[in-house]
Structure formats: C-alpha cells, structure tokens
Amino acid sequence: MKKNLIVGQSGGPTAVINGSLYGVVTEAMRHTEEIDEIYGMINGIEGFLNGHMMDMRSLIETNELSLLRTTPGSYLGSCRYKLPEDLNDPVYPLLFNKFTSHGIGYFFYIGGNDSMDTVSKLSRYAKKINSDIRFIGVPKTIDNDLVHTDHTPGFGSAAKYVASMVREVAIDASVYDNKKSVTIVEIMGRHAGWLTAASALARKYDGDNPRLIYLPETAFDQEAFLTKVQEMLKTTPNLVVCLSEGIHDKNGTFVCELAGDIGTDTFGHKMLTGSGKYLENLIKERIGVKVRSIELNVCQRCSCEYLSATDLNESENAGIVGVQAALKNQTGVMITFIRNRDLPYELSYGTADVTEICNMEKAVPSDWITQDGCDVTDSFIRYARPLIQGKVVVPEENGLPMFAYRK
Template identity: 40%
Template sequence: MASKTAFALTAWEKPCFGKRRSQKSWCPYPKGVITIYTSYSGQISLINLSVLWCSQPAVRLKSMKKKAIILQSGGSTAVINQSLAGVIYEAKRSKTLSHLYGSRFGILGILKPNWINLLECPPRTLTALGETPSSALGSCRHQLNQRECSQAISTLKRRGVETIFIIGGNDSAQTGLKLARQARVKREKLQVIGIPKTIDNDLPGMDHAPGYGSVARFFAQTVQEAALDTRAIRYSDPVKIIETMGRDSGWITASAALGRKKYEDGPHLLYFPERPFHLSKFLQDVKRVYKRFGFAVIVISETIRDHHGKRIGSPASVVAKDQFGHAYVEGTAQYLCHFLESKMGVRARFDKPGTIQRMAMAYISKVDQKEAFGCGVHAVRLMRRSESGVMVAMKRFSNKPYRIQYDMVSLEQVAGHEKALPANFINRAGNDVTDAFKRYALPLTGPMPHNHVSFV
C-alpha cells in the first residue's frame, strides 16, 4: 500500500506532473526522471528526481519564494530607474520572489512603511520606467541612527522581507552596511545588496558607476555649445566659467573635454579638486588662453580648494551640511568671475547647471542605460546566490571593443570611501585631461555628434 507521506520540495518553476483519477494528490508519472528547479543555500541548481512507480510517495510543491524590497537613495540620475526596471524584470523572469516591494522616499519609506508591490507593474509601465529620469520611487538623504536601524530591521522581519536592494552611492552603501551589521548582531536573516548609482563616478572597486556615462555626455556636449556661444560673442563676453558637480573628485569636470575636437574649440582649461588651486596660476592660465584665442572657456569642479584645503569662493563661516556631513557648495564660479573681471578688465560669465545635469534625458548615454539595467538584473542574481553585504560592480576587461562584466564588491570597500580621478588622467600642468582619460571615458558616453562649424 502506498504511503500517504508527502515530500516538500522547493520549486522555482512548476514541473510537469501527471494526475491519476484514483488519487487526490499530485504524483509523478509512473516511470522516468523528472528534472525540477530547486534552491540549495540560495543558489539555483538542478536536481533529478527518479520515479519508479506510481505507488511512490506523492510529491507536493512547497513555495519557498522570498519577499524583497528595493529603494532609491541619494541624488537621482538619468538612469537610476533603469536599474529599478532591471530588478523588476529579472525578478519577474526568474520567478524567485513572491513580492518585490518598492519603498517610497528611500529608507524613510521603511521607517514609516510606505510600500508598493512592483511585481504588479505591466510591461508597458516597465518600459516607460526605464525612460523616466529622476527616482520613480522617490529618494532621500537620511543617515540611520542605531534606533532607526533596529526599527527598520524589525519592520522588514514583521513583513517577512528577507532581502533589501539599495540603489545608491557612497552614503547609501553606508546605510546598507549599517543594516547588514545590525542584522548580524540581532541574528536576523537579512540579505543586503547594493546597486551602484552616482554621477560622481567615485565608487571604489569598480570601473565606473551607472549615471556617469550620461552626465559625461551632458557636459561633453553642453560645454561645446557654450564654447561656440562664447566664441561668437567674444567681443562682449569673452570669458565663460562652467561649474560642475562631483563632490571631492574631478570625474565630471574631466568629462567636459570629451567633445573637444581641437584645443581652440574649448574647453581650454579644467581644474580638479585632486590638485590644489592657486589663484595666481589660474590668472596666468586664463590670460594666456585669452591672448591666444581672444576668448576662454573654463570648467571647474564645485569643490576646488587652495593649498590650505579651503574651498574657493566659500564663506569663512560654516555652510549648511547634509545628514552625511557633506557641505553645500556656494558660489565658486561666481567668485572666480568677479576675480577675473577685477584683474583682467573683461566681462566674465558663468554657467552652473545644478541638479539638471544629473538627469537630462536629452543627453542620455545609451551605453549608460543598458549597463544600469544590467546592474539591476545582476543584483537579483546575487540574491539568488545568497550574497549579502555586497554591491554590484562593473569590471572592464576590454576597451577595443569595449566590454564589461558584472561582478560584486563588499559594501565595506564602498561605504565612506571615494575614488579620485587618477593622476595619469590629469596633465602635468593640472589644468586639462590626458589621452588616457579620453580612452577610458569615451566608450561610456556613446558616439558624439558631428563636428560643428564656425567661421570666426
């Protein structure tokens, strides 16, 4: 007589089972081998279940699908939603999650639960999501304290969430690291996976970060447009200073040179936070360029500092800071314009794109879009491999043709650390980039527009 015992097998995809009218439970075909998917230590693998007779114990399926939550954190980019779409896509395709929640406004949506189920997104919405700038879930800059960290973990446990995806940069990695460490202390099961995002391109342990290719393309093109304007109006406004974001690294400033075909076109001078800024040398550089071409286009990082470490143009008093201690920057380009006008007696103007540079879809890099989506997909695969306390990382293994592979780096290596613009990417004078930088960055921006025409 056949045993009525039922074996519980974890199945990611429902295998084909036969059903006999004389039995009420599912049972295998009388003979043969059935291949099913199963989860072993979080990894997807194949097993073969040998079946001899229908009198064998019945096989029931027990769903072991997990619940996960994803949030977006920090400053938005043009491709941050591509990573979100990648996670949703891969979660649906692999059928590894019963729920994928989206936390509105970053970690704040976990502290005061404000969630939506992203697996309900139809394909049309998913496509539109990837083409949407800014953070579709909302974002925040909030540094967790000890009490909030425990509160967040308790909330996730209460709702059965075992995995958290955090799309963000350095500060977001700190948030993920705090949650991972606190979960270990409390002996709670929580998988923490970071997905890189920053226009600053300053995340250690990876070739580059999603968001950088698009902001680099933005400045490569808009600086050329500004240079053409300054060239044409040189007898009225011969000096233009363009200020970029980038915190304490010069990656964005460097990208302004990527659209330059000839030195005369501009930008003529670039200044990076990796090198001390000297007003006297700056004045000499500008005078030299102005004398040679009759106009000068200059690109500076918002955080350039003098040899004492003081930010150029910052007031003597302490300026406002965000919750992670980063000071809000004031007036660097404006200060330098006033300085040049007083020393040279010519009109100097400045452009400061501000947050629009982070998410300008008109200048988006198709390479950046594709890679951001791939980072989201890889994050789900890391979840299935039971990785935790890590961030997705892109590693370049070929430049011609350009090829990358998706890997991972520990959150400890990213949190609180910054990757500076390498010395070999800056020329000896400290006011331009080298060909080595162009070889590195141009594959990330995609093809540039054709040459412009000027008769002056």
C-alpha cells in the first residue's frame, strides 16, 4: 500500500544539508509504487506540530529542485525543539495522530546530535504503540562529531572552506612580511575540534602556516601558548594560529569566558564567542607584536563557493540511502558512512541504531593530536584530505549565486 513521506531539517544548517533533502526527495520520486505524497515539514517537528508542511513536488513546477542541491541553509527551515524524555507525554499521541491523518509511512529527519534524539524518541514511541511508521535519521553537521559514522555530511565542505580561507588569510597576513605579526583564526566547534583541525590542510609544506592549532580536546594553557607564539615568531614572521571557539583550560573554563558575556542555547549548550579576540588582546599586551583575530563565523557553514564535490555527493547519497533503508523496513536508524580506504578513497553506506548516536559526541582521537597539544598528526591529514576533494560550480545569475527559496 502506498504511503506518504515526510522530511524535515533541524539544528544549525550546513552548506550541503539541502543536498541531503534533494537526495531524499528525488529518491522518493523514483519509488512511485510505494511512495505517494512527499511532504516537507516547515521548521522541523516544531513546525509540523503547528501544521506547517509543504508539497515537495511543487519544486519541480518552479524548476527549483535542481537549485536546491547547492542552496545553503535549511530550505525547509529549522528548529531547536527537544521532545520530552517521557514517552507518556501527550505530545507523542498528538504527533502520531497527525502522522496518521496525513497518511505518513516514512519520516526523515536531517540533522545532528539533537535531531537524532528526536528520531530516537519517535521510533521508540512507535515501537511502544506498534506503529509501522519508519523513522530515519540523515546526518548533517559541520562539527563532524557524530559517533558510528566515519564522518558527517557537511564536514567536508566546511573543512574545505576553513582550509582555503586559512591559506588565503595566511597570504593576506604575509604581505607585510618585513614586519612581525600574529593572525588568529577562530573556527567553529564547541567540544570537538574536527573543523579546527582541518586548518592543517592549508599547509603546502612542513613548517607552513598555520603553525599552531588548538583544539578543545586538549587543555589550553595560556602561558604555554604565549611561549609557543614567541618561539614560532622567530622562524615565521607572519604567524597564523588557528583555534576552536571552544578551547578551555584544564579546569574546563572556556578561554572566551575570560573575555565576555556568555549565554546558553535551548539545549543548555554554552554559547561561545571571543576566544580569538581575548587572545589577540593578550598577545598585544604580553608580546607587543601586531596581532589581529578573525572569526570565520557562519560563513564556514553557508559559503557555496567552497563546496566539496565529495561532500555534496555523499550528502545527497545519505538522503538516497535513507529512503532505501526505510523501504527495506528499517527504522530508528541513522545513515552512516563507512570508509573502506583512504587512497584511493572508497566509501560505503550503512545504518546504525540512532539511540546509540544521539546525545553522544565524537572527539578528535588523542593520538591524532601532537603531544604538545598544538598541532594534529598526519593521521588526521590522511583522514580529512579525501573529504575536501572536488569543486562544485554553483549556477550564477547577474553575478551572484542562484539559490532555491521557499515560497
């Protein structure tokens, strides 16, 4: 019997999260025997609860389906809505009644940690009430911090952006190469340093910038940092230092907490800002050299001109494989990436129990970080290099990138 499919996006966006949406929608269209309507939730599960949905086939009529693939942000809108821990909460029957009334047989949620928590709860509730709706998680996060998968869709493009930008910023910093300077690049990543580590890809030879890389996996020591900076300035007059927004000292105090106001988001995560700015002022005061700090900010997750073709293809495939898994009666799983080898790079796709994934975080392994805690090893480079390969040419109109927009 034909059933309807619904897909949503949740959490912070990436530059390729719509690539996965494109994968889900196009693969669903290929299964006309099993799948009837293809709905999109507007603003994730929160919007769905308020009745906000759209017909994804309408993108064909507006010729926007192919544009969707390279559009950054979450086309369907996002949310940061946490379902109650207690499966006896009245929101569950409410949601499942809505699923039933819309004839939903397949549910896809594209997101990170917190979104997988939603998939876990919905699939567990389904089991409890013997519902046959299939719940599939499609991973995305620039943070690359999901367990049970080699890497996450979105990481490769963000890594390519970071590495390219650090290479360009290092050139910009070197134009006054007859003067000493320090450039600090602050990179996203609260608890996992994957994206900051990707800055190492910017190097062209041993001893090239960035000379120092600080991940949140290692305790940050301010005095050791200043000593390192002074040491590096002797051989690298225009020093580039990359650091994660989430670096903290051995007591767990974030460096940026020394700098300014801190808030918390809906999920209770600390909102960070200003580690780079804080260290800029510290260097100015203690070393007295010219110094500036650059926050790559949201550009690292929405810049369409630094997409990795590898990442975009894999993101689309994650959506495709997700639909195939649902049709094979899988539920409560997240699509995973399994690396067969590094060179030539070979990847296959699998699934893992979403309950084992949600609310877990995968850090950069400690043996991929150098002993002095201010660099990554070749193992990381071998891991990350294949993920940034290939260029994507985004269609342009009137000198600017063309994107798909929800009406």
